[in-house]
Amino acid sequence: MILILCIASPILLEVIMFWNNDSFAKGFKALEKSTSLLLFPIFIIGNFQRIQFIKLTKIYSILMTILMLFFFIRFNLLFPELLTKYLNGVDLWEMGYQFSDSLGIHAPALNMHLAFVSICNLYFVFSSFKNHEKLGMKSVHLLLFGMSFFFVLFVNTRMALFNALAGFVIVFIFEIKSHFNTKKIIITGAATVLLLSGILYLFVENNPYMKEKYSSVTFAYMDKIGKLDEIDHPEIKVFNSFVTRLSIWKSAWELSVKNLPFGVGASDGKPELFKYYKDTNQQFLAKFEFPTHNQFLDFLLKFGILGPLVVALYIGTIGYLGFNLKNGIIVSFFFLFFTSNLTDDFLLRFDGIVFSGFWSSIFAGFWLQKKTLDKAPEVV
Template identity: 70%
Template sequence: MNISEKNFNKIFNGFLFFIAIAMIFRKPCTWLIILFAVFNLFFLKKLKFTQTSLLLGAVIASPLLLEILLFWNNNSYLMGIKSIEKSISLLIFPLFILGNFQRIKFFKLTQLYSFFTTSIILFFFIRFTVIAPDLMNKYLNGIDLWEMGYEFSNSIGIHAPALNMHLSFVAIINLYFVFNAFRERKGFLIKIVNFTIFGLSFFFVLFVNTRMALFNMLIGFVLVFFYQVIRKYNFKKGIGIAAVGLVLLGSIFLLFVQKNPYMKEKYTAATFAYMDKIGKLDAIENPEIKVFNSFVTRVSIWKSAWELSLKNLPFGVGASDGKPELDNYYKQTNQHFLAKYEFPTHNQFLDFLLKYGILGPIVVFLYIFTIGYLGFRVKNAIIIAFFFIFFTSNLTDDFLLRFDGIAFSGLWFSIFGSYWLQEKITAGKEELVF
C-alpha cells in the first residue's frame, strides 16, 4: 500500500489522539486499538528501531511477558489466555509507537488530548445534571455527598478512581499549558481558553472526589510549577506567580470544601477510622457503612494478600487464580466482610506478588519507575507527574489488572519513550540501527 509520509504521519498521530481521548470508554477504545494495529501492519517497513528503543519496548511489554513466562502456573489455561488478552496492548503500543517514535508530536498530542478530554467530561457533566436532577439536587444541598463521584463515573461507564486518575493527569497537563501560554506570550484569548479548560478539569477532579487523585493532582501542580516557573523565571517573578496561583487554587478549593462538608470527614475521620481493627473488620458493627472505603479495609486486604503470597512463593498462584485464591483465603480466615464483597488486592505490587511470586513486584517496579526515569531525563513535568500518579495509584489500587490502567499506561509510556528517544537522537546520543 502506497501512502505519502505526510498522510501517514497525520493518520498515525490521529490514531494516537483518538485512542487517548477514548481511553475512558473501553469498547470504542478497544476497537480503535485494533484498527491502529491493523493499519500499522500494512506499513511494517516504516518501523525504525534503535537498541535502546528495543530495550524500552521490552520494559513496556514486561507485564505481558511475565504472564507468558509463567503461563504454565495457571490452573485454568482458558482464564490465563483471557488474562493475557487484556494485556495485549502492551505489545501493540511499544511495537508500533516506539517503532515510529520520530513521528510523535508530543506537545501537540498532549495539549489536544487534555483539551478534548476536558470537553468530553464537560458534556457528560451537563448530561448528568439532566438525567440525574435528584442526585444533583442532593449534592447541592449537601446530602449523601459521598456517592456523587461514583454515580457520575458510573453514568459514563467507568470506575471512579480510574476516571479520576485520568482527570488528574488531564488537569496537570492543562496547568502546564496555562504556564506555557504565559511564558511564550500567547494572545489574550488563548490564555483565557487555557485557563478556562484548566479550571474545568480542576473542578471535575474535585467533583469525582477520590482521595489519591486529588493528592496526585496537587503534587502534579507542584511539579509543573517547579519545572515551568522556578526553573525558567527569576526568583522574584517565580514567587509572584506562585502567590497568584495559590490564592486562585486555594480559593476554589476552600469554597468547594465549604460547600462539601463531607469532604472534611472523608479526608480525616472516615479515612483513618478503626485502625485497631486490621484483619478484624467483622468486629465492627455495620462495616459496610463505616469502613467500606476506609484505610483499615485496604490494610486488612493487604495483610491477607501478603500472608497468602508468602505461602505460594516462589512462583505465585497464577494469573488466573489470584482473585479466587484471595477470596478463598478470606473465607478460610473467617473474614466474612471481605469474603462477602470479594475485595481485590488494591495494591499492584501485592497483586503481582500473589500471582507471579518473586518476579511480580520486580516487574511492577521496573515498569512504573522507568516512566519516572524518562521524565527526569528529559526534565518534563508532565511525564514526572504521570509517573507519580501511576505509582501512588497502584499503591492503593491495581490498575495493571484492568483495561483503563493497562492501555492507559501502555499508551502514554510508549509516547513518553518516543519523546525521550527523539531527545536522544537530537543530542546525538542515539542512532537508528534498523
C-alpha cells in the same frame, strides 16, 4: 528494543509464567487484556520520529476537559434528583461514584485520568505565560485548568486529589523555574494558587462531607486490621476506610508468602484471594470480594518473587524517562501512577493498562527523539 521490553514487561511475565495457571482458558483471557502493552510500544516507539509530544498532550487535555464538561451536563440532566440531594447536603459521598458509574468507569480510575488532565492543563497555563500568548488564550488555559481541577474534586477520590496537587508542584519545579524569570514565576504562581484556593474553598464549603472523609472516615477503626467483622455494619462504617485496605493487604501478603516463589498464576489471583477471605472467616471482605488494591501485592500473589520486580521496572521506566528529560508532565505521570498503584491495582483493569501503556510509549518515543537530536552531528 530495551524500552519496548521494559514497557511490555508485565505481559512478557504473564507469558513466561503461563504454565502456572490452573485454567489455560482463563490464562489466555488475562493475557488478552494486557496485549496493548506489547502493541503500543512496538507501533509508537517504532515510529518515534513522528511523535509530537507537546501537541498531542495539549489536544488530549483540551478534548478530555471538554468531554468531561459534556458528561457533567449530561449527568445533571439525567439525574437531577442527585444534584438536588447534593445541593441540599444529602449523601454527599455518593456523587462522584454515581457520576463515574454513569460513564461505566471505576471512580478511582476515572479520577486518575482527570488528575493527569488537570496537571497537563496547568502546564499549558504556565506555557501560555512563557510564550507571551494573548490574554484571551491565557484566559482559556486558565479556564480549562479550573474546570479540570473541579472535576477532580467532583469525583473526589483521595489519591487522585493528592496526586493532582503533587503534580502541580512537580510541574512548577521542573517546567517553570528553568524558563521563567523571578517576576513571571511570582505572578504565574500567585495566579495559580489563587485559582486553586478559590476552587478548593468553594468546593469544601459546599461539601462538608469532604472534611470528614479526609480525616475521621479515612482513619477510623485502625485497631481492627484483619478483624473488620467485629465492627457493627462494616459496609457502612469502613467500606472506604484505610483499615479495609490494610486488612486486604494483610490477607494478600499472607497468601502470597504461602505461594512463593512462583505465585498462584495470573488467572487465579482474585479467586484464590476471595477463597482465602472465606478460609480465614473474614465475611465482610468475602462478601464484597475486594481485590488486592495494591499492584505490587497483586503481582506478588500472581507471579511470586518476580511480580513486584516487574511492576517496579514498568513504573520505574516512566520515572527514568521523566527525570532524564527533566520533564514535569512525565515525572508527574510517574508519581501519579506509582502512588495510585500503592492503593489500587490498575494493571488489573483494561483502562489502567491502556492508559499507562499508551502514555509510557509516547514518553519513550519523545525520549528517543530528544536523544537522537542530541547525538545528531552539527551541520557545518
